[in-house]
Amino acid sequence: MRYLITGGSVLTGAGIHQLDVEIIDGSVSRLEPGIQQDGHEVTEAAGKWVGPGFFDLHTHLREPGQEWKEDIASGMAAAIAGGYTTVVAMPNTDPVIDAGHLARQIARTEPIRVIPSGAISLGQQGRQLAHLDDLWAAGVRIFTDDGHTVADAGLLRRAMEYIAQLGGLVAQHAEDPGLCRDGHMHEGSVSSRLGITGLPSAGEEVIIARDLRLVELTGCRYHIQHVSTAGSVELVRSAKRAGLPVTAEVTPHHLMLDHREVESMDPVFKMYPPLRSPDDVAALREALRDGTIDAVATDHAPHAAFEKDVTFEEAPRGVVGLETAGSIVHAAVGLDQAAFFERMAIAPAAVLDKSSGPIAIGTTDVIVFDPGAEWAYERPRSKSANSPWLGQTLRGAVTEVFTRSGLVSAIEEGVQ
Amino acid sequence: MRDLLSVDDLDRAAIDDLLDLGDDFVEVLGRDVPKVPALRGKTVGLMFYEPSTRTRLSFDRAAKALSADVLTFTPGGSSVSKGESLKDTALTLKAMGPHLMVVRHKATGAPWRVRDWTGLPVVNAGDGAHQHPTQALLDLLTLRRHFGKVDGLRVAIVGDIRHSRVARSLAGSLHTMGASVTLVAPSTLLPIDVDSWEVDSAAGIDEVLGEVDVVYLLRIQTERGGGEVFPSVAEYVSRFGLTRRRADQLPADTVVMHPGPMNRGVEIDPQVADGPRALVTDQVSNGIAVRMAVLFRLLTSEVPE
Amino acid sequence: MYRHPRSRLGGLMPQVMTSDDLDRAIRRISHEIVERHHGTDGIVLVGIHSRGVPLAEQIASNIESSEKVRVPVGELDIGLYRDDLASRPTTRLGRTLIPVDLSGETVVLVDDVLYTGRTIRAALDAILDLGRPKRIELAVICDRGHRELPIRPDYVGKNLPTSGHEKVSVRIKGIDDVAGVWITDGGDA
Numbered sequence: 001m002r003y004l005i006t007g008g009s010v011l012t013g014a015g016i017h018q019l020d021v022e023i024i025d026g027s028v029s030r031l032e033p034g035i036q037q038d039g040h041e042v043t044e045a046a047g048k049w050v051g052p053g054f055f056d057l058h059t060h061l062r063e064p065g066q067e068w069k070e071d072i073a074s075g076m077a078a079a080i081a082g083g084y085t086t087v088v089a090m091p092n093t094d095p096v097i098d099a100g101h102l103a104r105q106i107a108r109t110e111p112i113r114v115i116p117s118g119a120i121s122l123g124q125q126g127r128q129l130a131h132l133d134d135l136w137a138a139g140v141r142i143f144t145d146d147g148h149t150v151a152d153a154g155l156l157r158r159a160m161e162y163i164a165q166l167g168g169l170v171a172q173h174a175e176d177p178g179l180c181r182d183g184h185m186h187e188g189s190v191s192s193r194l195g196i197t198g199l200p201s202a203g204e205e206v207i208i209a210r211d212l213r214l215v216e217l218t219g220c221r222y223h224i225q226h227v228s229t230a231g232s233v234e235l236v237r238s239a240k241r242a243g244l245p246v247t248a249e250v251t252p253h254h255l256m257l258d259h260r261e262v263e264s265m266d267p268v269f270k271m272y273p274p275l276r277s278p279d280d281v282a283a284l285r286e287a288l289r290d291g292t293i294d295a296v297a298t299d300h301a302p303h304a305a306f307e308k309d310v311t312f313e314e315a316p317r318g319v320v321g322l323e324t325a326g327s328i329v330h331a332a333v334g335l336d337q338a339a340f341f342e343r344m345a346i347a348p349a350a351v352l353d354k355s356s357g358p359i360a361i362g363t364t365d366v367i368v369f370d371p372g373a374e375w376a377y378e379r380p381r382s383k384s385a386n387s388p389w390l391g392q393t394l395r396g397a398v399t400e401v402f403t404r405s406g407l408v409s410a411i412e413e414g415v416q
Numbered sequence: 417m418r419d420l421l422s423v424d425d426l427d428r429a430a431i432d433d434l435l436d437l438g439d440d441f442v443e444v445l446g447r448d449v450p451k452v453p454a455l456r457g458k459t460v461g462l463m464f465y466e467p468s469t470r471t472r473l474s475f476d477r478a479a480k481a482l483s484a485d486v487l488t489f490t491p492g493g494s495s496v497s498k499g500e501s502l503k504d505t506a507l508t509l510k511a512m513g514p515h516l517m518v519v520r521h522k523a524t525g526a527p528w529r530v531r532d533w534t535g536l537p538v539v540n541a542g543d544g545a546h547q548h549p550t551q552a553l554l555d556l557l558t559l560r561r562h563f564g565k566v567d568g569l570r571v572a573i574v575g576d577i578r579h580s581r582v583a584r585s586l587a588g589s590l591h592t593m594g595a596s597v598t599l600v601a602p603s604t605l606l607p608i609d610v611d612s613w614e615v616d617s618a619a620g621i622d623e624v625l626g627e628v629d630v631v632y633l634l635r636i637q638t639e640r641g642g643g644e645v646f647p648s649v650a651e652y653v654s655r656f657g658l659t660r661r662r663a664d665q666l667p668a669d670t671v672v673m674h675p676g677p678m679n680r681g682v683e684i685d686p687q688v689a690d691g692p693r694a695l696v697t698d699q700v701s702n703g704i705a706v707r708m709a710v711l712f713r714l715l716t717s718e719v720p721e
Numbered sequence: 722m723y724r725h726p727r728s729r730l731g732g733l734m735p736q737v738m739t740s741d742d743l744d745r746a747i748r749r750i751s752h753e754i755v756e757r758h759h760g761t762d763g764i765v766l767v768g769i770h771s772r773g774v775p776l777a778e779q780i781a782s783n784i785e786s787s788e789k790v791r792v793p794v795g796e797l798d799i800g801l802y803r804d805d806l807a808s809r810p811t812t813r814l815g816r817t818l819i820p821v822d823l824s825g826e827t828v829v830l831v832d833d834v835l836y837t838g839r840t841i842r843a844a845l846d847a848i849l850d851l852g853r854p855k856r857i858e859l860a861v862i863c864d865r866g867h868r869e870l871p872i873r874p875d876y877v878g879k880n881l882p883t884s885g886h887e888k889v890s891v892r893i894k895g896i897d898d899v900a901g902v903w904i905t906d907g908g909d910a
């Protein structure tokens with residue numbers, strides 16, 4: 001198939017330009033103004049942004065083991081709807097991805113890429129190292145016990161030493177078990193009124209502070225998952241200033257919402273880390289703008305409706321995010337086109353040494369984002385709908401997604 | 417008024433109305449036949465997910481004194497142990513035809529969920545460490561009957577405030593009624609972010625003895641002998657227990673209250689608990705009257721759709 | 722605040738008893754009670770909230786001035802005994818106060834208007850929950866007919882045939898600014 005994207009505002013290596021983009025056999029073949037239409041399937045993109053496909057460092061696909069929430073196929077469909085052309089699958093499946101053969105079962109290249117991550121510890125139990133060499137041989141480059149903080153500093157140190165030697169990356173979900181035990185939401189004025197045990201900001205920050213010392217000790221590359229507090233942002237900022245090999249991600253929901261949402265006691269607002277204070281939200285937005293936080297990551301965490309239809313404290317943690325991330329980040333932070341694609345696509349890929357970048361001849365993953373379009377988020381592609389934005393009209397829509405497989409998504413309904 | 421979920425939903429006029437009705441029902445409960453047919457034909461569903469005999473009995477008595485029928489659900493040996501969800505249980509109970517649900521559950525917000533699932537009026541009989549509005553109302557009724565008013569009273573709430581729905585409901589409603597509240601507890605048992613509450617706080621009971629009208633004691637969990645939130649029961653008593661010596665220092669007309677069940681010898685001295693200052697038994701009987709008032713209000717007002 | 726009853730068309734509705742008529746009727750009922758019981762022994766007057774209470778007081782005063790005996794007066798709120806609570810929510814319950822043990826006594830229930838009989842049915846239930854009198858009688862200022870239950874008054878101030886959409890308004894010293902009885906259009910009730 002021959003595709004032509006005309007009149008869009010294209011992110012190139014030389015800045016933003018009004019150009020036509022021709023895509024043949026899944027990659028960009030020409031990039032210039034006024035390309036003659038000649039049997040192309042044409043996408044009219046005037047007023048829209050053309051850039052690299054989004055890259056998600058943090059997706060829960062639930063396969064194997066929890067396919068009633070999501071599976072790889074439905075997760076990929078949700079990703080495509082949201083403009084993602086690569087997702088990193090978290091290893092907290094059943095069984096946990098702690099060995100190479102399991103990771104190989106997850107990996108996909110068509111229609112979008114699914115990159116498996118591997119556990120740091122066997123079964124994410126925090127006691128013994130997972131089969132790190134085996135995982136490495138299966139192509140795993142990012143290791144995490146996401147959802148279960150590696151609390152034992154000795155174990156984490158050995159994992160960092162081992163993974164640093166392999167050349168991989170340790171990613172940490174920072175939540176001190178002593179400080180956060182029985183916690184269900186941010187510890188603050190709202191949790192105090194509701195009588196719900198909280199997770200203090202310090203519970204995240206002490207783990208990050210400790211881990212940064214281990215990064216100094218081991219030299220391992222370290223990625224902080226879903227940073228949620230102003231204090232964590234400060235730790236990342238000073239670590240980067242000190243030249244440590246540290247990267248960080250933030251979720252769309254932490255950029256948009258704060259703990260006052262939990263006053264409704266609606267389980268849709270339950271996630272870990274929890275929604276923090278308005279000051280934290282402001283610090284996260286600022287950190288994403290100035291690059292202290294490298295990447296947006298969705299922490300897409302599907303749960304079936306019946307699982308969330310319980311009390312707040314009994315509800316499982318997490319929200320879905322793949323389909324709405326672009327809209328929410330655009331609305332919450334207001335980045336310009338170059339910064340938007342930097343945080344949604346280029347920087348997250350760079351965390352994993354994956355190639356992404358401005359549109360150029362040979363680029364395979366291209367999306368079109370219409371910053372002005374309004375669309376109704378009513379029929380999720382994901383199997384799950386545990387989103388605070390379900391049923392709402394959102395501004396900013398991914399309208400086309402091109403991958404190696406060609407045009408894989410063209411939003412047809414709901415966009416004016 | 418359609419539901420009673422939180423004291424935050426009650427302004428001063430609404431509380432006064434319920435206390436006025438409560439006074440009327442105290443009179444009814446004092447009659448030779450302490451039962452009236454006001455709610456004949458109505459059915460009250462009691463969903464009690466926690467073993468709380470006192471509150472359940474009080475609601476049961478209140479409903480029956482108004483001639484309502486009662487459907488009681490407690491999870492012991494029921495389908496809950498077989499994994500039935502709160503939602504399914506609520507819908508099952510609803511299918512049996514109650515006109516109102518009274519819900520007690522260990523999780524914050526459970527009564528709100530039951531209201532949303534069933535569409536029935538719901539009375540919160542205690543959710544997690546969040547709210548227990550009928551306890552607050554019975555305490556206010558007890559205070560108003562004793563002092564003639566609540567406005568201007570100085571109340572010290574002593575004990576595990578952080579994990580107490582009683583304290584949350586009482587502090588909020590006392591503030592609404594114009595009383596001043598001082599929370600007295602070790603800092604590990606004071607609420608998180610106590611500055612966001614409309615109260616004062618104190619680090620020992622001796623600080624407040626001379627200047628309170630009401631000492632409201634909360635039950636201290638001694639099952640694990642302290643250790644997690646305070647070093648030992650003995651150390652708790654030394655700083656926060658209402659001992660006889662301390663009770664003797666209270667102004668002559670200061671009263672002592674406790675939501676029960678009491679740990680005699682821990683938060684309260686046994687003789688103080690049985691002494692003339694203690695309003696504990698008044699609290700229990702006023703509890704029935706105030707729950708009658710709540711059930712009566714909710715079940716005799718047409719709900720505008 | 723007292724407003725002179727008016728019809729919806731703006732005309733004054735007929736006053737059927739003046740203040741003096743009312744006093745005479747109450748005096749007559751007082752005499753009849755004493756006459757029928759050959760004195761005041763064992764009589765307890767119980768006024769039904771709200772206008773029955775001052776009426777019972779007036780009857781007691783009349784008896785006291787003629788017989789030099791003060792008969793006990795109680796008050797009864799029947800709010801909790803009504804069978805239409807859901808459609809007519811009460812704001813505040815009235816006081817129920819029975820000053821003597823009713824066992825073996827003759828209770829004379831006092832109310833302003835007798836209409837469907839449902840109020841009296843509720844009052845009978847309430848009295849029987851409060852004690853076990855030998856006998857219960859009923860005194861009303863106006864009997865306007867339209868009974869829905871087999872209830873008959875023992876003492877009546879005035880029989881007032883009315884239509885169902887009219888309203889009988891009894892106004893009494895001690896509660897209202899002006900005393901008397903009016904028939905009003907039910908619309909402004």
Ligand SMILES: [Zn+2]
Binds near residue numbers: 146173
């Ligand atoms: Zn996580």
